[in-house]
Amino acid sequence: MEALGLRDDLNDKSAAAAQNSLQLIAFSIGEQTYGVEITTVREIRAWNGATPLPNTREFVRGVINLRGTIVPIFDLRARFGDGQTTPTKNHVVVVMSVGDKWVGILVDAVSDILTVSRDDIHNVPEGNSIDTELLNGIVTHDSRMVGLIDLHAVVSGARMDN
Template sequence: MESLAFKDDISGSVAAAANSLQLIAFSIGEQTYGVEITTVREIRAWNGATPLPNTREFVRGVINLRGTIVPIFDLRARFGEGQTSPTKNHVVVVMSVGEKWVGILVDAVSDILTVAKTDIHNVPEGNSIDTELLNGIVTHESRMVGLIDLHAVVSGAKMDS
């Protein structure tokens, strides 16, 4: 009986995982955004970056992450709200996008959220930047959390593109 109970427990949690999503939530100003927790590799404090020439303003440069060079994207600048003036309190969330690792510069990491997949809403049509950069919207404690589309965020980094 014991083993059976154990089995039930496992399958229960698997079922829960299949239907829900864990997010890392972070803030830019007043707004909260989230990315799926499985894509996050590391969270580190802002410690400067070497600027890259001939790139768009939202590419803050590159950092050394244990021997590999990782680009840092300024999410605020990506949303067209001007460059962040980073301090030691700002945070870089290192994530994997496909085969590549990238860092996203945000103001702070706020929470880990578990949301049901059924609670994800589509992004309303309107501002093209919003629809381009967000995968969807969820509500958490009556606040809107935008789900970041990482592929869209890191694309178009070159000056000419």
């Protein structure tokens, strides 16, 4: 119950304080590390190409076949506005569930599983709207900054006319 409420209340310090630790899957885009809550991750697989989807924004890399289900792949780098990733076999797709949908996120590498304390989650500093829109919060781990990805925000706005 609390684990469920957690995702919505990450910004809310009092709620975060109620549960002390949080496990994250950490992955990297370039030099930067990001994390998503481990319970949302369904599968991690190597990049093996995707069928491009027409009439979608550049951060939608296409769709893949995940055991008979068609799953869209989002290019996180492109989503952050840094241009499309040129994927190789070493790139990784993290398949996650967002609501009742499954989506894949293309990242450079998966680095670690982190356990952080909820008390250590900071608000994203106001400033760039992309940061506040796509991140739920920031946490420090081993003196590295880890951005907590807001999956709902990442996968929305995929269509051209949005």
